[in-house]
Amino acid sequence: MSRQLLAMALAPLLGLFILGIGNGFLATVITLRLDAAGESPMVIGWVSSAYFIGLALGAMLNDRLLLRIGHIRAYGSFASLVAVTVLLQGLVAEPWAWFGLRLIGGWATVGVYLVIESWLLTAGEAKVRGRLLALYMISLYAAGVLGQLLLGLTEAMGGSASFIVIGMLASLSVLPMAMIPRVSPLIDKAEPLSPLRLITLTPTGVMGSFGSGLAVAAVYTLLPLYLQRVGFTVDRVGQMMAVVVLGALLLQYPVGRWSDRHDRQMVLILIGGFCTAISVAVLLLPMTSWLLAGLLFLLGGGVFSLYPVAVGHAADRAPAGALVRMSQGLLLINAIGSALSPSLVSPLMVVMGDAGLFWAFGGLGLFLVGFFAWRRSVRPAPVPVAPFAPTTPMSSVGAELVVTEELVQGAIEHEHVEDLSAAVPEVAVVEPLVGPPPADEPHIVYYDEAAAPSSDDGADREGETLTESPQSGYHG
Incomplete structure (x- = not known):
């Protein structure tokens, strides 16, 4: 993975890590606060569901905004909205208000994930996407671990301290995206399957x-x-x-x-x-x-x-x-x-x-x-119908000749090749069409009609029509 690619991925990964620290313990804070207020598990479940309903809505709709305004501005919009909804939860401690705020927060959070995932997927080639997504998951889970460890510290402060810290982290996550990258990747619109x-x-x-x-x-x-x-x-x-x-x-x-x-x-x-x-x-x-x-x-x-x-x-x-x-x-x-x-x-x-x-x-x-x-x-x-066995590649105009035991026996009977039976019988042995093969190893010959020498200048062009490969013998 090149340094240029890592530099391009640094901004979204760092932004995700900062936002993920606060988002990692926000759900826990909400659950504990509602339980301390005497709310039933049913109310806690419904408020928690609002966040995931927002995730589902955002998964269907947020790509339109991303395509319209680009990665960096879309990230700034979504992260700022996350910060606003969290800070409002610190001001209004009513379950019905938290339901609406968590709905909007889920919609904005999945927008952040969409920006980062599309950034990483389009920034690199297919051969490095797996490593980029691995870094993405590591950043997300590492931030979640750190966030859970901050839960006791922020809750000990009392009042709205936890919501203030989470809102600050969401706002700070915009800085890497706004300051580090010089260019952002372009993406094409892709509609989800039903x-x-x-x-x-x-x-x-x-x-x-x-x-x-x-x-x-x-x-x-x-x-x-x-x-x-x-x-x-x-x-x-x-x-x-x-x-x-x-x-x-x-x-x-x-x-x-x-x-x-x-x-x-x-x-x-x-x-x-x-x-x-x-x-x-x-x-x-x-x-x-x-x-x-x-x-x-x-x-x-x-x-x-x-x-x-x-x-x-x-x-x-x-x-x-x-x-x-x-x-x-x-x-x-x-x-x-x-x-x-x-x-x-x-x-x-x-x-x-x-x-x-x-x-x-x-x-x-x-x-x-x-x-x-x-x-x-x-x-x-699916199970392969036969064990995989490597085969020698064929040229577009060549033909691979595999000599079986029957053909070897026939050759011996006709006395065309006296020493062919001395070759290794377990692998393909081929009588050459053009040029002498090495005597000490089995070989495969490809005959290229377009490059074949004519009868009058074959001696001069033989070196041009045949090249030797240590893996597959002579190729035309």
């Missing part, structure tokens, strides 16, 4: 994205409520949430590399079963703070790895030229799952108690295992 079309193309990818939205939203919005109700202080809640995000940060790359080397459907099945097992362990084992921290670390690694593996599977099944549209459509599906999650999971916590959160995680994981296993039985991963 959800019905996505379901037809890749049911596994759609369900994995939807299930990931349900699980990740529940982690961010309802897990802090669970931790506080089982006796953790505010600063300890922040530390536990940091452990969850740290698990996502450290385990995502190994899981992704594993999925590159194996059937992704099987990897998705194992991730679903792993999340179910972790949830059952939390419900049944006698918990200590250290054991719970370890289980939450593993749960974060499993839950946050679900979406990228599902997207990778969908990309494997994507038709040519549809990767960008498919990724946008899966982002929308993921946002819809996130929007529905708090309102679906919070009633379980009302009926079943605080443990209802992990019953939801376990049930979701079990459902995903069954769905992925069914899809794998209906449409298994």
Whole structure:
């Protein structure tokens, strides 16, 4: 990766990191503040859902503004709107007002993500996009870990300190985008595929994205409520949430590399079963703070790895030229799952108690295992009809002659090639059409009619028509 490319990616990554520090613990602050005000889990779930509804709306609409005004100005607009909505939450502490502000904040936040992702995808060639997106995810999760660790410090200040700090960070994130880059990349408009079309193309990818939205939203919005109700202080809640995000940060790359080397459907099945097992362990084992921290670390690694593996599977099944549209459509599906999650999971916590959160995680994981296993039985991963074997490339006008044992025997009988049987029988041996081959190694001859010497000047042009390659013999 060139220095020029890294310099071009520095501004969006630094801006994302600064904004992500505040955004990483904003959902936790809102959950804890509403719970301290005596609001029910149902109200907390609805306010939390507003953010993800905004994400879904932004995933459908924000590209129009980006295409109209460009990356840098679009980033400044979205980040400033995030800062305004957060600061207003510090002034107005009413659930109905927070619902509207979180809706607008979600719409603006996904606009920030759209700017940064499109910047990175269009800045580099295809061979470096994977590394750029890896840096993107590392920046996002590292900021989330740092943000959760700041939760106890800002909440100890009391009042609106947490909202003020988050608003300041959102405003400061504009500076790298405004000051560092000299030029921003251009993008073409790409419309997302409709959800019905996505379901037809890749049911596994759609369900994995939807299930990931349900699980990740529940982690961010309802897990802090669970931790506080089982006796953790505010600063300890922040530390536990940091452990969850740290698990996502450290385990995502190994899981992704594993999925590159194996059937992704099987990897998705194992991730679903792993999340179910972790949830059952939390419900049944006698918990200590250290054991719970370890289980939450593993749960974060499993839950946050679900979406990228599902997207990778969908990309494997994507038709040519549809990767960008498919990724946008899966982002929308993921946002819809996130929007529905708090309102679906919070009633379980009302009926079943605080443990209802992990019953939801376990049930979701079990459902995903069954769905992925069914899809794998209906449409298994393609298997090559024969083991791969390297072959010598052919020129556009040449012909490859492979001499079998029958042809060798025929040649011996006709006494054309007396020593051909002494050559290595396991590999292709070819009688040359033009020029003498090396005697000590098997060879393949290509005959180029356009370059073939005429009968009257063949002796003079033989060196021009034949070139020797150590890999494939003589080529015309």
